Amino acid sequence: MSAVKNESIGPEESIKTISIIQLTRIGDILQTAQAVRLLKLNHPKVRVQLIARKQFAEPIKFIIDQVFDECICLDLKTSINTRDGVNGSITNLLSQIDVVNKSNISVSVNLSFSKTSKYVHSLINSEHKVGPYYTHNHVELTQDNWSQYLFSTVMRGDLNPYNLVDLFGYILGVKVEKTHLNNIEFTEASKNSIILHPFASHDKKRWTESKWTEIIYNLFKTNSVQKIHVVGGNSDKASMDKILSSPILANYKNQIFSMLGKPLEEVYQLADNKTLFIGHDSMVSHLLSFKGVKSLTVSLGTVRPHETAPYSLGNFIIAPKTKCYPCFPTDKCSYFQCHADIPYQTVIAISKQLLSSNSINLNQLKTSVTDLNLNTVNIYKTSTNNIGQLVLQNVLHSDLEIKDLFRDFYNLIWSFTLNQVEPNMKMQNISKDCLQTLSALKKPIENLYELAEFGKKYTRFILEEISNHTPNIKSIKMYSQKIDEIDRLLDILATATPLLAPVVDYAKVSKSNLIGNNIVALTEATFYIYQEISNSSSILYDFTSKFIPTTTTKTSTRKEV
Amino acid sequence: MSINENEAFKKDFNQKLEAIKQKLNKQEVLSRQDIALLLMASVLEEEAKA
Numbered sequence: 001m002s003a004v005k006n007e008s009i010g011p012e013e014s015i016k017t018i019s020i021i022q023l024t025r026i027g028d029i030l031q032t033a034q035a036v037r038l039l040k041l042n043h044p045k046v047r048v049q050l051i052a053r054k055q056f057a058e059p060i061k062f063i064i065d066q067v068f069d070e071c072i073c074l075d076l077k078t079s080i081n082t083r084d085g086v087n088g089s090i091t092n093l094l095s096q097i098d099v100v101n102k103s104n105i106s107v108s109v110n111l112s113f114s115k116t117s118k119y120v121h122s123l124i125n126s127e128h129k130v131g132p133y134y135t136h137n138h139v140e141l142t143q144d145n146w147s148q149y150l151f152s153t154v155m156r157g158d159l160n161p162y163n164l165v166d167l168f169g170y171i172l173g174v175k176v177e178k179t180h181l182n183n184i185e186f187t188e189a190s191k192n193s194i195i196l197h198p199f200a201s202h203d204k205k206r207w208t209e210s211k212w213t214e215i216i217y218n219l220f221k222t223n224s225v226q227k228i229h230v231v232g233g234n235s236d237k238a239s240m241d242k243i244l245s246s247p248i249l250a251n252y253k254n255q256i257f258s259m260l261g262k263p264l265e266e267v268y269q270l271a272d273n274k275t276l277f278i279g280h281d282s283m284v285s286h287l288l289s290f291k292g293v294k295s296l297t298v299s300l301g302t303v304r305p306h307e308t309a310p311y312s313l314g315n316f317i318i319a320p321k322t323k324c325y326p327c328f329p330t331d332k333c334s335y336f337q338c339h340a341d342i343p344y345q346t347v348i349a350i351s352k353q354l355l356s357s358n359s360i361n362l363n364q365l366k367t368s369v370t371d372l373n374l375n376t377v378n379i380y381k382t383s384t385n386n387i388g389q390l391v392l393q394n395v396l397h398s399d400l401e402i403k404d405l406f407r408d409f410y411n412l413i414w415s416f417t418l419n420q421v422e423p424n425m426k427m428q429n430i431s432k433d434c435l436q437t438l439s440a441l442k443k444p445i446e447n448l449y450e451l452a453e454f455g456k457k458y459t460r461f462i463l464e465e466i467s468n469h470t471p472n473i474k475s476i477k478m479y480s481q482k483i484d485e486i487d488r489l490l491d492i493l494a495t496a497t498p499l500l501a502p503v504v505d506y507a508k509v510s511k512s513n514l515i516g517n518n519i520v521a522l523t524e525a526t527f528y529i530y531q532e533i534s535n536s537s538s539i540l541y542d543f544t545s546k547f548i549p550t551t552t553t554k555t556s557t558r559k560e561v
Numbered sequence: 562m563s564i565n566e567n568e569a570f571k572k573d574f575n576q577k578l579e580a581i582k583q584k585l586n587k588q589e590v591l592s593r594q595d596i597a598l599l600l601m602a603s604v605l606e607e608e609a610k611a
Contacts, residue, residue, distance in 0.1 A: 123597065
């Protein structure tokens with residue numbers, strides 16, 4: 001994959017070092033690397049240092065070295081040992097951090113959000129801190145807006161419209177409109193091999209082996225592909241054996257190659273422009289997106305495709321339309337309805353088309369798969385919008401569902417509020433169900449607006465009281481209690497109307513990170529948070545009003561916003 | 562023997578952790594060593610969960 005570089009050169013900049021903390025797994029490091037690749041297109045002279053855990057960084061060192069100027073691998077576990085004792089272990093940990101601090105760091109950015117990463121961030125000497133860290137009084141702080149957004153929305157619900165790479169990019173200050181992904185296809189139309197990753201870190205996110213066996217069998221039987229390389233970890237061996245021991249694959253064993261436990265660099269080298277990747281959402285799809293390899297991701301369980309789709313154009317994602325999808329890792333589930341809602345016949349039909357033409361022909365798909373097998377899924381294609389964000393286009397259903405519509409609304413709200421850019425919303429139909437939900441939302445949106453206005457009123461009362469010659473402490477306390485009450489009501493509203501929760505959640509995170517060292521500054525900052533809620537609810541109200549017709553019709557046409 | 566099973570290590574670690582709590586109760590500023598100890602606690606917590 002390549003991207004178009006903006007040729008305009010800004011004012012001369014001195015070389016700055018940005019230190020990025022990414023202590024989570026390989027997939028997160030790869031998404032961080034994509035964001036840094038975009039950052040380098042915006043600011044070629046900036047020096048970027050990655051701080052990652054040794055066990056996650058080493059397997060993808062060949063990618064890290066392409067993007068980062070330096071990688072510092074932390075080995076936190078071995079630093080702590082009984083031989084060195086507690087004091088010795090502290091010294092070991094600090095000596096690893098000292099390696100980071102040797103550089104003159106302008107900005108340190110924490111993209112991991114774990115407790116460990118917050119402490120590491122606290123120990124780094126940098127001029128500016130972006131993302132969460134602990135102060136020396138052990139107060140947790142996240143001061144930048146996009147990190148607050150990431151924490152408030154991504155971690156809590158499925159209404160986030162942004163791909164994580166774009167979000168990381170926004171935290172880093174990337175202007176994605178300057179880095180539109182290139183439309184040139186790396187992968188040739190006619191392909192002869194598949195890299196298959198039928199495994200995932202959790203049972204919720206993966207099909208049973210029998211479904212994959214059917215897919216492999218069908219693709220070989222119809223001569224759609226010559227060879228399939230199965231990739232995975234050593235822990236996937238039992239699953240791999242199950243697939244290989246299936247009697248229906250007996251004639252094709254010499255065309256199936258196991259790459260379990262092989263270095264990721266070997267997998268990366270193996271993929272060429274005649275390769276299609278098929279698999280569950282995993283770091284393999286992120287890895288191959290660096291090369292521009294065409295991919296089909298089967299998203300299940302907790303996977304949120306809008307956030308984790310491989311960051312390159314023209315990739316396809318099949319996701320179930322199951323009501324409870326996507327779920328949370330903590331949700332208990334024994335039946336896996338979402339697994340049943342993606343028929344393997346649909347995956348076979350899509351795979352065949354991608355193997356022969358790089359794209360999906362809907363008419364052809366509708367002749368090869370029954371309506372029953374298409375009605376339970378969404379098929380998305382990765383694309384970019386007018387401001388360069390990676391977006392998912394639903395290629396199968398033209399009617400928008402309520403969550404899709406709200407993702408579009410929120411994209412407009414956050415992009416404009418936080419970056420002063422406006423993504424276009426295209427003309428599309430909305431479903432009858434969606435229309436009904438929208439009608440029912442008018443009242444809760446009004447309530448949200450009223451609560452925000454009450455919040456503004458009482459913060460203003462506090463400011464007025466403070467400005468008096470003899471401020472009345474009793475009155476200030478009473479107004480503060482009113483504000484607490486408003487916050488409780490906002491919580492109740494968000495719980496009762498989850499579609500509005502992103503506005504309330506973002507405000508809550510912003511409120512817990514207020515900037516100011518006196519009561520006036522803090523109250524002013526609180527006022528502006530209620531102002532933001534008020535603005536967001538006004539925009540939501542306008543949007544919903546546009547979609548609700550004065551006379552009831554079966555479907556409503558979306559207007560250009 | 563793992564860290565969690567080493568009584569002497571655990572005792573020393575818990576004492577130091579307690580001292581940090583006292584500091585925080587008195588609203589004192591934490592040193593780099595204190596934060597490194599909290600980092601250690603977090604890593605050990607992750608290890609216990611894994």
